[in-house]
Amino acid sequence: MVAQVDPLAGLNEVEWEWLVHAYGAAKDVPANLRALRSRDAQVRHAALIHLGSSVTHQGSRYSASAPVARFVAELVLAPETLDRERLLDFLCALAVGIDNDRLPTGVPIAEWRDEAAQVEAEREALIAGATEWADSEMKRGRERELWLRNPFSGLATSPDTIAAYDAARDALPRLGRLLGSHRSVERARVAYLIGMFPESAARTVPLIAERLDVETDEHALTAVLIAHGLLAGPSATLARAARFLDDQRPLVRWGAATALARASAADSRSPGRPTIDILIESTVHPDVPDLRIHDGWIGSYAAKSLASIRHWLTAADIRNLADRLPLTASSFNRDHLLDAILSSAFPGADHAANITLDRLKPVQQHVLGAVLPIWKSDDSWMSTIPGALARHGLTCSRSEIEAALTTGGTA
Known part of the structure; x- marks a missing residue:
């Protein structure tokens, strides 16, 4: 009988007290990593929530994130591990932060x-700044030393970020075996995770391509299509994904169209009418939280894909999208759809531009006419609509738009 290897071997050898996460010293990490192996589902859940909020807080990574990623990868690979799909989600967060971005x-x-590398080059200056802060806050002893040892905390991209990413990447050759898991949810999660590592594409694209030929589960196949679009070259994606545009399952069609839109944007080629039509239809697709890709916000991801291929959208497409604004599944999806519509209807405009309302084209009039009722129903100081309009050169009030639409613009 082969002895099982302890996935947490070496846990006590890490000097956690000198590493940090969002809430300070990472001394609590070992206990939470051990709790991930509990037979009690509530204990595992609480530990994962605590770890996620501390070492991947709002997408940030810290000095404790990379060692956590190494142990989480080992837990994912351990045969007796429970909640493997949730740990794969966590490993993805450790590697890339908030995946929606x-x-x-x-x-x-x-x-x-x-x-x-630029941040690393500024290490001494960051340490000097940390020293000044520690002195101003009267930090002494070990607490002061802790922050001087961790000068990158709170930075969006730093050596800590890369260390966490590479810790997950190092485990990729072994994690790829889960593409053959008997559990479809694990196949879906690991396929999506693999898509986050373009530097490993030479090794992983053949594995992903093979799954396209054998995968039957809807969610897993969708995740494989998304990963293929993220990793493979445009020609390979076109050759392998186009056949799924005719799949009977809407989610699979969306996955194929998403992959093809990515290939189109990367290669500056037309995505084709079927891809555009599927993505337009998908902007009002119900959210699918279990899919986990983009938090299951299918409509939001479809809108972002359409924005990337907006140069191939016709005026009829833009009108169609504008008419779908009231049908979106959530305000989050609506905001992304609105950005896609505005970037298509007002090409080249940005916050520095100033669109003249008395010379609106017909498609622009249609778009603003669709926005107005939503703006009226979302008339609060928290409304995101004025900001979205301003980003596309429309720094005007609702009443000004109403007046312009009443008098009409010129083509």
């Missing part, structure tokens, strides 16, 4: 590495 363009890892 990585879609549909993928992880810009080259940019991250350049930014982290």
Whole structure:
């Protein structure tokens, strides 16, 4: 009988008291990692919530994040582990932060590495700043030393970010075995995770492509299509994903269209009418939380994909999208759809521009006419609509738009 390897072996060898997360010293991490192996589901859940809120707080990574990622990867691979799909979600958060921000363009890892290198070059200046802060806050002894040892805390991209990303990437060759798991939810989660590592594409794209030929589960196949679009070249995606545009399952069609839109944007080629039509239809798709991709906000992701291929949208497409604004599943989805519509209807405009309301094109009039009723129903100081309009050159009031639509614009 082969002895099982303890996935938490070496846990006590890490100097957790000198590492930090969002709430200070990471001394509480070992107990929470051990709790992930509890037979009590509530204990596991509480530990995962605590770890997630501390070492991936609002998408940030800290000095404790990389060692946590290494142990979480080992837990995912341990045969007796429970809640493996949730740990895969957590590992994805450790690697890339809030994954919604990585879609549909993928992880810009080259940019991250350049930014982290620049931050590393400023280490001494950051330590000097931490020293000044510690002195001003009367920090003494170990507490002062803790912050001087961790000068990158709170930075969006830093060596801590890269260390956490690479810790997950190092485990990718072994994690890829889960593509053959008997549990479809695990296959879906690991396929999506793999899509976050473009530097490993030469090794992982063949595995993903193989799953396209054999995967039957709707969620897992959708995740595989998304991963293929993120990793493979445009020609390979076109060759392998196009056949799924005719699938009977709407979610699979959306996954294929998303992958093809990504290929189209990357290669500056037309995505084709079927891809556009499926994405337009998907903007009002009900949320699918169990899918986990983009938190299951299918409509939001479809809108972001459409924005990436907006140069191929016709005036009829833009009108169609505008008419769908009231049908979106949530205000979050609506906001992304509104951005896609405005970027298509007002190409080249931004916050520095100033759109002349008396020379609106017919499609622009239609868009603003669709926005007005929603703006009226969302008339609060928290409304995101004025900001969305301003980002696209429309720094005007609701009454000004109403007046312009009453008098009409010129084509």
